[in-house]
Amino acid sequence: METDIPFFAEMNIAILGLGLMGGSLAMALRGHCKSILGMDIDPQTLSLARELKLADIISGDARDILPQSDAVILAAPVRSIISLLHDLPAFHPGSPVVIDLGSTKTQIMKSMSDLPARFDPIGGHPMCGKESLSLRNADPAIFKDAAFAFVRLNRTSEKALAFARSLCQVTGSYPLWLAAETQDRWTASTSHLPYLVASALVQATPEESAPLIGPGFRSTTRLAATPPSMMADILATNRENILDSIARFKRCISDFEDLLIREDYANLSEILEISCRKKTSFMTEKSERALS
Numbered sequence: 019m020e021t022d023i024p025f026f027a028e029m030n031i032a033i034l035g036l037g038l039m040g041g042s043l044a045m046a047l048r049g050h051c052k053s054i055l056g057m058d059i060d061p062q063t064l065s066l067a068r069e070l071k072l073a074d075i076i077s078g079d080a081r082d083i084l085p086q087s088d089a090v091i092l093a094a095p096v097r098s099i100i101s102l103l104h105d106l107p108a109f110h111p112g113s114p115v116v117i118d119l120g121s122t123k124t125q126i127m128k129s130m131s132d133l134p135a136r137f138d139p140i141g142g143h144p145m146c147g148k149e150s151l152s153l154r155n156a157d158p159a160i161f162k163d164a165a166f167a168f169v170r171l172n173r174t175s176e177k178a179l180a181f182a183r184s185l186c187q188v189t190g191s192y193p194l195w196l197a198a199e200t201q202d203r204w205t206a207s208t209s210h211l212p213y214l215v216a217s218a219l220v221q222a223t224p225e226e227s228a229p230l231i232g233p234g235f236r237s238t239t240r241l242a243a244t245p246p247s248m249m250a251d252i253l254a255t256n257r258e259n260i261l262d263s264i265a266r267f268k269r270c271i272s273d274f275e276d277l278l279i280r281e282d283y284a285n286l287s288e289i290l291e292i293s294c295r296k297k298t299s300f301m302t303e304k305s306e307r308a309l310s
Contacts, residue, residue, distance in 0.1 A: 025184040026051040032087035032114075033057070034080055034102055036067050038147060039119050040093030041156030044072050046189045055083035063153050072153075084110040089181060092118040096126065096251040103129040106137070115178045117142045117185075121205060122255040123169050123198035131171055140178040141169030143201060144191060145209070149243040161189035169198045206259035210252055211267060214260070216242040 029051045033040045036058040044054050056073030057080050058064055067076050077083055080102070084090065090110065092099045099120045106116065113136040120126050123141050130139035146164035148155055166189070168182045186193050196204075216239045223235070253260060277286040 025180055026188070028052050029088045030055060030086055031089045031091065032080075032083045033073070033091045033093055035093035035098070036063050036072065036076075036153055037093065038151040038153070038155050038160075039144070040091070041067070041072060041153040042158050042160050043091065043093065043119070043185075043189070045156060046158035046161060050188050055087055057083055058153075066153050070153075080105070081109050085112070087114055088112075089115040089117070092116070092120070094120075095248050096120045096122050096255050098251075099126055100129045103133065107134050110137075112136070113138065115140070115181045117178070117181065119143060121209065121252045123167075123196075123201045125255050127169055127171065127198045131173075135173070138173075138175050138178045139171060140174045140182055141167075141171075141198065141201075142182060142185070143167045143205070144189070145205075146191070149240055151245055151248060158189070161191045164189075164191045165194045166191040167194045167196050167201050169196060169201060202256050203259045203262075206256055206263045207266075210249075210256055210260050211263040213241045213244060213249055214253075214264065215267065216240065 026047070027050075030053045031047060031051050032055040033044050034057045036044065036056050040056075040058075044056060047054055053075070054073040056067055056076045057078065058067065059078055061078070064076060064078055067073065075083055084106070087110070090106070092102050094102060099118045103116075103118075103126070116130065116133065116137050116139040118126055118130075119142055121143055123143065127141050130141065133139055144161055144164055144166045146160045148160065166182075166186050170179065183193060185191075219235075220239050220242045273289065274286070277283075277289070
C-alpha cells in the first residue's frame with residue numbers, strides 16, 4: 019500500500035456510521051491506512067457500501083469490527099454517538115484512538131471523559147456537509163478547505179493529536195482547536211440557527227408564491243431540507259446556546275421591522291451596509307485560515 023500520510027499506514031480504522039460524513043471520510047481514507055472497517059445499522063446503506071467497496075470489512079454490528087481496530091471514528095447523530103461511547107468498553111478490548119464527528123461537543127466530551135483509561139479520546143467536528151445526508155451523496159471533496167474543529171481532553175495523548183492532524187492532511191481540511199463550550203456556542207450561530215432560520219422562512223412563505231422561487235430562496239432555504247432526525251439531536255444537545263442565538267436574531271429582525279414601519283430608509287441602508295461588510299469580513303477570515 020502506498021500513502022503519503024505515514025501515520026495511518028499500519029492502522030485499521032473503524033468508522034461507525036456510513037452516511038454522508040462517515041462515507042465521505044471512508045472515501046478520503048482509502049489508500050492511506052492498512053484497512054477501513056465500516057459499520058451501519060441501515061440495510062440499504064450497508065448494501066450500497068458493499069457495492070461501492072467502501073471498506074475492507076462492512077457489517078451491521080459494531081462488535082464485528084471494533085476488536086480489530088486501532089482507531090474508532092463515530093460518524094452518527096449526536097445522541098447515537100453518546101450511546102456508542104457508552105457501549106464501547108464492552109465492544110472493544112483494546113486501547114484505540116476514539117474520535118467523533120458530532121455537531122455538538124459538550125455532552126459528547128462528557129461521555130468521552132467517562133471512557134476507561136485505556137481509551138484515547140478526542141472530539142472532532144468537520145464544518146462541512148450537505149442537506150442530503152445519505153451515503154449516496156458522499157464525496158471526499160466536501161472536507162477540502164473546511165475547518166475541522168477538535169476538542170482535546172486532559173487525557174488526550176500525542177497519538178490522538180497526531181491522528182487529528184493526519185485527518186486534516188488526508189481530507190484537505192484545516193484544524194481548529196477549541197474548548198467544547200466554545201465550539202457549541204459558535205456553531206449555534208453558524209450552523210444550528212441557520213437551519214432554524216431556513217425552516218422558518220419556508221414556513222413563512224405562502225405556497226402561492228412558489229412560481230417565483232429563484233436562486234436566492236433556494237440558497238437561503240437549502241438547510242431546511244436537512245432530515246429532522248439528525249437536527250433534533252443537535253437542537254436538544256445545544257439548546258441553551260441556540261436559544262441565545264435565536265434571541266439575538268429576533269432583535270435584529272425586530273430592528274429591520276421597526277425601521278420599515280418608521281420608513282427610516284437611511285438607517286436601514288446603513289445597517290444593511292454593515293451586514294454586507296461583516297459578511298465579506300467573515301469570508302476573508304475563513305479564506306485566510308484555510309491558507310495558513
